[in-house]
Structures are given as structure tokens and as C-alpha cells.
Amino acid sequence: MALTYVAIATTTVGSGGAANIEFTSIPGTYTDLVIKASLRDTRNGPANDFSMEINGAATNRTYKALKGDGSTVTTFSGSTATIGVEDGDTATASTFANVEIYIPNYAGSNNKSISADSAQENNQSAAEVWMVASLWSQTAAITSLKLVPGNGFSYKQYSTATLYGIKNTV
Amino acid sequence: MTATYDCIATTTLSSAAASVTFSSISGSYTDLVVVIQATWTTSSNDMYIYMQLNSDTGSNYSTTILSGNGSSALSTRFSDRTNMNMDYSATIVYNQPTQRNINIMNYSNTTTYKTAIWRSNRAGSGTDAMVGLWRSTAAITTILFDLESGDFASGSTFSLYGIKAE
Numbered sequence: 001m002a003l004t005y006v007a008i009a010t011t012t013v014g015s016g017g018a019a020n021i022e023f024t025s026i027p028g029t030y031t032d033l034v035i036k037a038s039l040r041d042t043r044n045g046p047a048n049d050f051s052m053e054i055n056g057a058a059t060n061r062t063y064k065a066l067k068g069d070g071s072t073v074t075t076f077s078g079s080t081a082t083i084g085v086e087d088g089d090t091a092t093a094s095t096f097a098n099v100e101i102y103i104p105n106y107a108g109s110n111n112k113s114i115s116a117d118s119a120q121e122n123n124q125s126a127a128e129v130w131m132v133a134s135l136w137s138q139t140a141a142i143t144s145l146k147l148v149p150g151n152g153f154s155y156k157q158y159s160t161a162t163l164y165g166i167k168n169t170v
Numbered sequence: 171m172t173a174t175y176d177c178i179a180t181t182t183l184s185s186a187a188a189s190v191t192f193s194s195i196s197g198s199y200t201d202l203v204v205v206i207q208a209t210w211t212t213s214s215n216d217m218y219i220y221m222q223l224n225s226d227t228g229s230n231y232s233t234t235i236l237s238g239n240g241s242s243a244l245s246t247r248f249s250d251r252t253n254m255n256m257d258y259s260a261t262i263v264y265n266q267p268t269q270r271n272i273n274i275m276n277y278s279n280t281t282t283y284k285t286a287i288w289r290s291n292r293a294g295s296g297t298d299a300m301v302g303l304w305r306s307t308a309a310i311t312t313i314l315f316d317l318e319s320g321d322f323a324s325g326s327t328f329s330l331y332g333i334k335a336e
Binding site: 031 | 173174175176177178179180205207236237238239240241242243245259260266267268269271289291292293294295296297299325327329331
């Protein structure tokens with residue numbers, strides 16, 4: 001029997017860090033894509049936003065987000081590729097954000113909806129959990145996904161990301 | 171190797187439909203996952219999606235919601251409903267896909283009430299995190315999705331997955 005939930009590719013950032021984490025040449029043979037990641041970047045701050053570029057671009061994107069930081073709940077929106085929150089350089093040592101991004105019908109001919117949940121708990125006064133509804137207003141199949149820290153910073157060693165494919169074949 | 175995550179059923183609408191039903195769901199899994207990406211047929215307004223279990227139309231459903239629409243965030247709840255509201259801000263419209271990722275745990279036991287948690291998303295309107303309770307100890311064998319009004323549009327997709335804890 002064919003497997004329904006398959007790891008397509010996985011990345012662990014090495015000692016030199018990485019400007020981004022990218023999955024390329026994604027086959028169109030699955031129905032949905034899921035990224036599960038553990039992320040920390042080099043940017044100042046305990047909690048930093050990051051983006052996910054699709055097919056090499058950060059354009060044609062909109063999102064709405066809901067954020068909790070331990071004391072308040074806020075909501076905001078934008079026209080960027082922002083997708084979630086990750087640990088930054090001043091977060092408690094050895095803490096990495098948990099991230100899950102779900103993209104249904106990524107190879108279909110409709111615009112692509114994206115659901116993203118991320119959280120960075122680090123036992124400080126500021127910790128954040130984000131829920132994001134994102135849209136890529138393009139009908140092309142998704143063939144590459146790139147996680148990108150904000151403001152030109154990079155991913156720290158031991159950050160990981162795995163891309164899974166899900167088939168809805170009965 | 172035993173597969174842990176199976177696709178039980180999937181529907182892609184070839185024409186508009188008022189509802190989508192998964193029936194005769196086997197009790198051989200531990201948890202269920204439903205993934206929906208849908209649009210509405212009508213170009214004006216927006217609508218709620220509802221979920222009903224085992225054709226139970228009694229007032230046995232409740233939901234609690236955490237929601238943000240880009241300008242205001244809130245939490246609210248509905249009690250003693252005849253179905254589960256599947257969204258609050260992330261309603262369904264005609265020209266933008268709305269997405270549901272639904273997890274129903276321990277769905278086939280006959281001892282406890284059934285709880286589902288899910289995320290509802292539409293970038294044009296908002297994002298919701300929701301929990302729903304069905305006050306029944308019956309094993310879930312049927313899941314119905316319908317709308318406050320009107321039809322799901324052609325091309326809407328509904329997939330039901332089973333997860334085995336073995």
C-alpha cells in the first residue's frame with residue numbers, strides 16, 4: 001500500500017548557519033504539503049517574524065495573523081510573505097521555535113491557501129505564539145518553498161525543517 | 171510496515187453541492203483528520219461552515235473560539251447548538267479559498283464525549299483556532315459538512331484521513 005504521509009526532504013543547519021532553508025524541485029505527485037520546523041535566527045530579539053517565499057518570490061501574498069505573547073492577544077495583517085515567529089538571538093539559549101505550515105492542493109490550478117502555526121517558548125517575560133492565514137494569489141503549482149529570517153539575518157546551527165507530502169489517494 | 175496515516179476518503183466537487191458527507195467511517199483508526207479547501211458559489215456576502223456528526227440534529231454541540239481578523243482579536247463560544255460552527259472570522263466566500271485543518275481524537279470510543287480541534291483560515295478575513303464538543307458517547311461514523319446557506323463551489327476539496335496509534 002502506498003504511504004500517505006511521506007518525508008520529501010529534510011534540512012539541518014550546520015555550524016556556519018544558513019541564510020535560508022529552501023526546498024526545491026518539489027514534485028507535483030502529492031495533494032498537500034506540510035513543513036515542520038524547529039527554527040532560531042541570528043537577529044536581535046527573543047521572538048522574530050520570518051517569511052516563506054513561494055517559487056522564488058515573496059510577492060502576490062496577503063495574510064492575517066493572531067498573536068499571543070503571554071499577556072495580550074493581538075491581530076494584524078499585511079501584504080507580505082510573513083508566515084510566523086521564530087526564536088531570535090536573545091532568546092534563552094538552546095530554545096528553538098516550533099513551526100507547522102500546511103498547504104493543501106499545492107499543485108492545483110487555484111490560488112493557494114496556507115495555514116501556519118508557530119510558537120517560541122523560552123521562559124522569559126516575552127514569548128509568542130502565532131497563527132497565520134496566508135494566501136498566495138497565483139494559480140501555478142508550488143515547486144519551491146524557502147523559509148527566510150527577517151532583515152537579512154540567518155538561521156542558527158541546529159535549526160531543522162522537514163517537508164512532507166500527503167496523498168489523498170484512497 | 172503498517173501505515174500510520176491513511177486517506178480514508180476524498181471528495182473534489184465536480185459541481186456545486188450543499189453538503190459533503192463522509193459516511194461508514196471505519197472504527198479501525200485512533201484519530202481522524204479532515205482537510206478542507208473550499209469556496210462558496212455566491213459572489214456576495216460570506217457564510218459559516220458547519221459540521222454535524224452521526225446525523226445528530228440535537229442541541230449537543232458547543233464550540234469555543236479564538237479569532238483574529240487583522241484589526242480585532244476575541245474569544246467567544248457557542249453552547250447547545252445543533253451543529254459545530256467551523257469558523258468565526260475565516261468564513262467561506264466565492265473568490266478565495268478557505269481552509270480547515272480538523273483533528274478529531276479518539277473518535278471511535280464509546281465511553282467519552284467527542285472533542286475536535288481545528289484551525290480555520292482565510293487570508294482575506296482572518297484566522298481562527300477552535301475547539302468543539304459533541305456530547306455523545308457514540309463512535310463517530312458519519313461527518314457532514316454544510317453551510318449556513320447556499321452551496322460549496324465546484325473544485326472544493328474535502329479529504330478524510332485516519333491515524334493509527336500503532
